[in-house]
Amino acid sequence: MDSVSDYREYLGSQSHDATSDFGELVMLDEMTPSPLWVVFRNVMRKGVSILHAVNNAARLCLWIQN
Numbered sequence: 001m002d003s004v005s006d007y008r009e010y011l012g013s014q015s016h017d018a019t020s021d022f023g024e025l026v027m028l029d030e031m032t033p034s035p036l037w038v039v040f041r042n043v044m045r046k047g048v049s050i051l052h053a054v055n056n057a058a059r060l061c062l063w064i065q066n
Contacts, residue, residue, distance in 0.1 A: 033041075
């Protein structure tokens with residue numbers, strides 16, 4: 001996108017009205033994600049948190065040994 005805004009949008013693919021050159025504007029931020037995507041995202045966030053905790057523990061153990 002060429003604009004400085006962070007908006008994501010697209011024109012819907014529904015049939016056009018004869019009096020209008022534009023389709024319906026749909027803001028993607030307002031769309032509800034699928035439940036499977038939400039579960040996947042939450043599992044990945046937990047996984048990243050666990051990896052950070054393991055990394056911090058390993059760094060602490062190596063720091064204590066030195």
